[in-house]
Amino acid sequence: MAGLLPSEFPGAWQGSLRVDGRELAVAEAPPLPATMEIGAGIVQQDPASQLVMERVGDDVAFGLENLAWPLAEMRRRVPEALAAVGLAGFEARRSTRLSGGEQQRVAIAGVLAPAPGLLVLDEPTANLDPDGAAVVARILATLREQRAATIVLVEHRASLAWPLADLVLAFDAEGRPIDVGPPSDVLARSGRALEKAGVWLPGTGEPSPNRSPAPRVSEAVPERSFRPLDRWFRQPERGSLPILEVDDVRFAFDGGEPVLRDIELTVGAGERVALVGANGSGKTTLLRLALGLLRPLTGDIRLGGRSSWRLPPHQLSRLAGYVVQDPELGFLADSVREEVELGLAAEQVGYAHELCERLALPLESFGDRSPYQLSGGEQRRLSLVTGLARRPLLLALDEPTYGQDRHGHEALVAALDELVGQGSALLAATHDDRFVRDATDRRVELAGGWIVADEPVGTAPDDGARAGAPVPRRQAATARARSRP
Amino acid sequence: MTAAILAPDVGPVQRESLLGRTNPLVKLGIAVVWLIGLGLTTDVRPPLILTLVALIGGLQLGGLSMGALARRIAPLWLAVAGIALANLLFSVHNPDPLATELVRIGPLRITQEALDAAAGLGARVLSIISVGAVFALTTDATYLIDSLVQLARVSPRFAYGTLAAYQAVPRLAEDLGTLRSARRLRGLREWHPRIIVGLLVRAIRHADQLAVAMDARGFGTGRRSTYRPVSWKPLDGAVALAALAILVAALAIAR
Numbered sequence: 163m164a165g166l167l168p169s170e171f172p173g174a175w176q177g178s179l180r181v182d183g184r185e186l187a188v189a190e191a192p193p194l195p196a197t198m199e200i201g202a203g204i205v206q207q208d209p210a211s212q213l214v215m216e217r218v219g220d221d222v223a224f225g226l227e228n229l230a231w232p233l234a235e236m237r238r239r240v241p242e243a244l245a246a247v248g249l250a251g252f253e254a255r256r257s258t259r260l261s262g263g264e265q266q267r268v269a270i271a272g273v274l275a276p277a278p279g280l281l282v283l284d285e286p287t288a289n290l291d292p293d294g295a296a297v298v299a300r301i302l303a304t305l306r307e308q309r310a311a312t313i314v315l316v317e318h319r320a321s322l323a324w325p326l327a328d329l330v331l332a333f334d335a336e337g338r339p340i341d342v343g344p345p346s347d348v349l350a351r352s353g354r355a356l357e358k359a360g361v362w363l364p365g366t367g368e369p370s371p372n373r374s375p376a377p378r379v380s381e382a383v384p385e386r387s388f389r390p391l392d393r394w395f396r397q398p399e400r401g402s403l404p405i406l407e408v409d410d411v412r413f414a415f416d417g418g419e420p421v422l423r424d425i426e427l428t429v430g431a432g433e434r435v436a437l438v439g440a441n442g443s444g445k446t447t448l449l450r451l452a453l454g455l456l457r458p459l460t461g462d463i464r465l466g467g468r469s470s471w472r473l474p475p476h477q478l479s480r481l482a483g484y485v486v487q488d489p490e491l492g493f494l495a496d497s498v499r500e501e502v503e504l505g506l507a508a509e510q511v512g513y514a515h516e517l518c519e520r521l522a523l524p525l526e527s528f529g530d531r532s533p534y535q536l537s538g539g540e541q542r543r544l545s546l547v548t549g550l551a552r553r554p555l556l557l558a559l560d561e562p563t564y565g566q567d568r569h570g571h572e573a574l575v576a577a578l579d580e581l582v583g584q585g586s587a588l589l590a591a592t593h594d595d596r597f598v599r600d601a602t603d604r605r606v607e608l609a610g611g612w613i614v615a616d617e618p619v620g621t622a623p624d625d626g627a628r629a630g631a632p633v634p635r636r637q638a639a640t641a642r643a644r645s646r647p
Numbered sequence: 648m649t650a651a652i653l654a655p656d657v658g659p660v661q662r663e664s665l666l667g668r669t670n671p672l673v674k675l676g677i678a679v680v681w682l683i684g685l686g687l688t689t690d691v692r693p694p695l696i697l698t699l700v701a702l703i704g705g706l707q708l709g710g711l712s713m714g715a716l717a718r719r720i721a722p723l724w725l726a727v728a729g730i731a732l733a734n735l736l737f738s739v740h741n742p743d744p745l746a747t748e749l750v751r752i753g754p755l756r757i758t759q760e761a762l763d764a765a766a767g768l769g770a771r772v773l774s775i776i777s778v779g780a781v782f783a784l785t786t787d788a789t790y791l792i793d794s795l796v797q798l799a800r801v802s803p804r805f806a807y808g809t810l811a812a813y814q815a816v817p818r819l820a821e822d823l824g825t826l827r828s829a830r831r832l833r834g835l836r837e838w839h840p841r842i843i844v845g846l847l848v849r850a851i852r853h854a855d856q857l858a859v860a861m862d863a864r865g866f867g868t869g870r871r872s873t874y875r876p877v878s879w880k881p882l883d884g885a886v887a888l889a890a891l892a893i894l895v896a897a898l899a900i901a902r
Contacts, residue, residue, distance in 0.1 A: 206860065208856065210818065214860065214866075217789065220789060220875065230869070230871055233874065
């Protein structure tokens with residue numbers, strides 16, 4: 163719709179696509195100039211790869227320059243566009259130094275600046291923390307009220323998209339349309355078909371605002387495919403064997419501001435811990451410290467009883483499995499089969515193949531393909547297979563559910579539960595409230611490098627925990643006092 | 648660390664300094680003319696004078712701090728010392744029986760001619776590195792690219808594409824770190840040639856996404872206007888004349 167197909171990507175066309183009455187689907191002629199005249203703008207998933215210029219103001223102006231706007235007009239319009247996304251006064255900031263949420267807002271400002279007739283957004287909140295996503299959703303809601311542009315939002319987390327939509331067009335996994343119409347009609351008519359296709363429907367699995375969260379097991383009943391009571395029988399005694407011990411750890415990069423301060427955390431066998439917090443709060447750094455990829459400035463981190471950064475690779479790989487945020491950065495081989503079996507002992511291969519099967523990556527059909535040619539969701543599931551195949555003691559997951567539909571989510575939760583049932587511990591950095599509820603029992607919240615909350619999942623409603631910032635802050639203060647005798 | 652060397656951070660202090668405000672093309676021109684000028688002499692003094700001028704200029708007029716400058720240049724100076732030493736020890740003049748002998752340690756013979764040649768070469772490389780470092784540390788990348796497009800008529804597609812790619816450098820360094828840790832967690836050695844393939848795939852993917860993002864915003868479709876107009880200023884002329892005078896003076900000393 164933004165006129166990038168077919169000129170940018172090879173593929174076959176059929177039918178016609180008209181934007182503002184102009185034909186775009188002419189395979190021979192690159193349609194770009196036409197789209198720009200109409201004014202169609204696109205915002206993509208990954209905020210960082212959309213920013214062209216070094217400074218925010220210049221980036222917002224980039225699209226205007228390309229349309230040959232006069233200088234005076236640009237000087238008026240750039241601050242306007244930034245203000246519209248809540249970033250007034252950010253003109254001289256460096257775009258690479260912004261948080262993911264801010265970068266995505268800059269990208270939206272850049273697309274909004276030429277006042278496009280059509281705004282296409284491809285999962286704009288996929289990389290953002292809940293607060294960043296909420297801001298983007300608010301901006302979209304405001305744009306919708308102004309009725310200045312047609313907005314096309316591609317999203318598989320329907321809870322964000324549903325309340326914003328006037329019209330819903332749902333696709334199944336093969337790209338066939340399921341239904342089209344106003345949101346409530348589509349939900350009533352095709353709710354079941356959508357669910358079957360793995361689309362997240364609004365409301366499912368989210369606790370209603372006034373209901374106090376039910377105990378985890380019963381809450382999961384309608385969502386989960388396995389029998390709920392299993393968990394109580396499978397789980398070994400919690401915390402009986404500490405797998406990860408983080409002892410008064412402080413960390414900073416290259417003599418900069420501390421990224422983590424006075425962190426105390428013990429994770430025992432059979433525990434399922436969610437690490438939550440805004441982008442940049444230190445979640446990934448804590449994971450990397452736990453895995454011995456970084457060395458703490460002060461304090462100690464023990465994995466299976468030994469300082470994690472001293473572990474040689476062959477021991478580390480038995481103790482811990484790491485699923486990185488961006489699956490492509492974990493791929494080391496040329497084919498999926500090679501990737502799955504890389505470095506595995508003979509007796510582990512069977513389980514690895516079983517995992518592939520369960521996570522919808524059967525090796526018969528996927529084995530010979532290149533890991534880089536899989537779809538985003540498939541890549542993520544492959545990285546899960548490689549991280550879990552050794553049945554490591556510590557499962558360290560960084561945003562494991564990003565880009566997954568409901569089927570992927572359920573298969574992941576089931577596989578994790580099984581490993582935890584066998585005595586592993588789960589430590590997952592995530593923005594996904596649904597994953598926190600379905601797959602973890604303990605929620606550790608980081609803010610500015612401090613642990614500001616450490617509580618069982620389900621005691622406090624999510625919004626309450628975020629709104630109740632003063633309480634966590636006091637906890638942080640006491641933690642600090644304790645560590646300085 | 649790697650990223651800091653490859654993509655130096657030019658802060659507002661440097662940008663607003665006298666050298667920072669001087670048009671980058673003027674500074675680039677000065678560097679080229681100085682380099683050609685040094686080709687006219689084999690004397691050690693002119694390159695050393697220009698090195699000194701560049702460093703003092705960077706500190707006094709470029710808003711650079713002694714620490715920041717030293718951190719960036721120190722590893723390169725070590726390289727210069729290595730080059731000079733190698734040329735001193737393995738010079739063709741050393742075995743020459745007609746050359747003046749200075750020192751003899753066992754089989755090692757060092758001659759006056761070898762010392763002169765090594766010092767001349769070392770001083771020249773030193774001046775190139777110092778002038779280059781001061782240029783890089785006082786020049787805002789956006790200003791350079793804008794000047795290239797508006798004053799030197801370089802194709803915007805090439806220039807802005809380069810600028811955007813330049814910004815991906817720190818990100819690629821980060822990617823490399825993640826790839827290495829992924830290997831470690833799979834029980835493998837961190838360094839392996841295979842890692843280059845992963846990095847290459849990432850680089851191509853970044854480039855691809857960036858190209859799509861630029862095209863989606865109408866880049867390269869027709870006439871552009873400019874948000875940051877650049878023109879020649881009296882300051883540019885003054886700096887150019889001063890630099891030329893310094894070069895002439897430095898060469899005059901050599902005679």
